[in-house]
Amino acid sequence: YTTIGIFLILFVNSFLNIKNKYPIIFKILIFCIIVNILDYIPFLIWGTNAILHSLTFLMTCILLPYLGIKEWIGKNKSAKYFTIAWLFYFFLLIPAYL
Numbered sequence: 001y002t003t004i005g006i007f008l009i010l011f012v013n014s015f016l017n018i019k020n021k022y023p024i025i026f027k028i029l030i031f032c033i034i035v036n037i038l039d040y041i042p043f044l045i046w047g048t049n050a051i052l053h054s055l056t057f058l059m060t061c062i063l064l065p066y067l068g069i070k071e072w073i074g075k076n077k078s079a080k081y082f083t084i085a086w087l088f089y090f091f092l093l094i095p096a097y098l
Contacts, residue, residue, distance in 0.1 A: 008060065009029045009030075009060060012067065013026065015078070015082060016068070016071050016076070016082070028063065029063065032057075035052055039056075065083060065087055067079075068082050069083055071083075
């Protein structure tokens with residue numbers, strides 16, 4: 001899940017241009033990337049459960065649909081397809097976390 005979360009955040013930044021439109025949310029997402037990378041190192045060494053990664057990934061799962069819906073309302077047509085695809089992916093992930 002680590003690489004999925006990191007590349008998803010980077011993709012959304014380029015797709016919806018959140019760095020310029022939502023600088024505070026962009027900083028939160030960059031913080032999530034840093035935590036995911038730092039949490040992945042002990043996971044590789046000791047094989048521990050990546051609890052911090054799960055928390056940041058869930059935070060990403062909340063922020064990205066919010067951004068997509070906000071852009072969709074703002075008449076960004078490509079955000080419509082992003083939001084639908086992301087929500088579909090998110091609902092398929094729920095059983096994995098349960």
